[in-house]
Amino acid sequence: MPIYALCDMNSFYVSAELLFRPDLVDKPCIVLSNNDGCAVARNAPAKALGIKMGAPRFEIEEIIQDHGVITFSSNYTLYADISNRVMTTLERLAPSVFIYSIDEAFLDLSGMENLGSLASYGRSVVDTVKREVGIPCCLGISTTKTLAKLANQGAKKYPKTGGVVDLTDPQRQRRLMAITDVGDVWGVGRRIGKRLKALGISTALDLADANPAWIRKHFSVVLERTVRELNGIACIPFDDNPPHKKQIFVSRSFGQRITQLSDMRQAISSYMTKAAENLRNEGMNAGMVTVFLRTNVFNQNQPQYSNNVSRTLMHPSSDTRVLVTVANELLSSIWKRGYAFMKAGVMLSDFYEQSISQQGLFDVAPIDSRSTQLMATLDKINRQKKGQVVFARDGVSQSWQMKRENLSPCYTTRWSDLPKVR
Ligand SMILES: [Mg+2]
Known part of the structure; x- marks a missing residue:
């Protein structure tokens, strides 16, 4: 059985900027897209002010002024370099690493479940990246890439997890899926999520329990693959991924x-x-x-x-x-x-x-x-x-x-x- 982990860096662009501006860590900070158009990354204090992902600058100008939000222009050269440092660190810690986006990588941990607790291994990865590069990240571990992504979302959402979720246990998978919106499943998205909800499939668990053949007929082969992945059947090869929307x-x-x-x-x-x-x-x-x-x-x-x-x-x-x-x-x-x-x-x-x-x-x-x-x-x-x-x-x-x-x-x-x- 394959074991995959997804490592995702937290608020990556802002985290990279703050590495060199520790004086701003507790202040609300955002990174703006090209030509300073809209917010593409926010730290926790900025999120708390209600600044949404992708919000155009003119819409949030008042919040920026009133709360002294620190704004950075996108510095892709810096982000690419910091990302490369994290990836190099991950490659030292895991047998096989597949870079998925500038701030996400899949690790192939197959066979490592016999060596001890996957969760404590995960925590050592998160700690090492933080200590050596200074970037906070979360790790989700499971038996398919779609479930690893789900585990990662759980690690991000619930601070009690300490940033690491081992989701290899099927019972745990079902518990997390039951409280996950179907639109948040990897590869589903808002548009298909809306259609699914209209048909009564509103959580990730509903989707996992849907009939794969029916899903293929009414949606696509791609979504059918997602259903299987949610059931622990790995369909997305380790070194191949659906394309990312940003890199x-x-x-x-x-x-x-x-x-x-x-x-x-x-x-x-x-x-x-x-x-x-x-x-x-x-x-x-x-x-x-x-x-x-x-x-x-x-x-x-x-x-x-x-x-x-x-x-x-x-x-x-x-x-x-x-x-x-x-x-x-x-x-x-x-x-x-x-x-x-x-x-x-x-x-x-x-x-x-x-x-x-x-x-x-x-x-x-x-x-x-x-x-x-x-x-x-x-x-x-x-x-x-x-x-x-x-x-x-x-x-x-x-x-x-x-x-x-x-x-x-x-x-x-x-x-x-x-x-x-x-
Ligand atoms: Mg991220």
């Missing part, structure tokens, strides 16, 4: 260590090709590209090196050629010879709907209208699985200056921004 990660541990830049280029190019495909499937353009690589933390006899780098695109894009080019430039900037790399990956984030493609006021070159067509053809070829079409050409892209009035320094990735200790 796309593609990363793998290499079968053989990579020591040559040319091999690493191939790996990064193919990961980015896959990420771009997923991005187009979601109908999104990405405004930010991140590349990371690391050596094997378990082999302390070899020199260790891990690094990551991010770039904001002037024109958010889903064009494989653009994204592969940027990824390769980023790779060149962090590549070091003389190391045996164990893992590398790419992340796309800062999404914009393709239909609202952002054209700058002073743009010289309009976005190539044939690009969409070319990418559609490419997706078709690659879907046929007769081989992969991969781009790897050079080019230049500039960073796009957004309106980011309250941007924090890049404490961890830029020498000039190192925090000063007085």
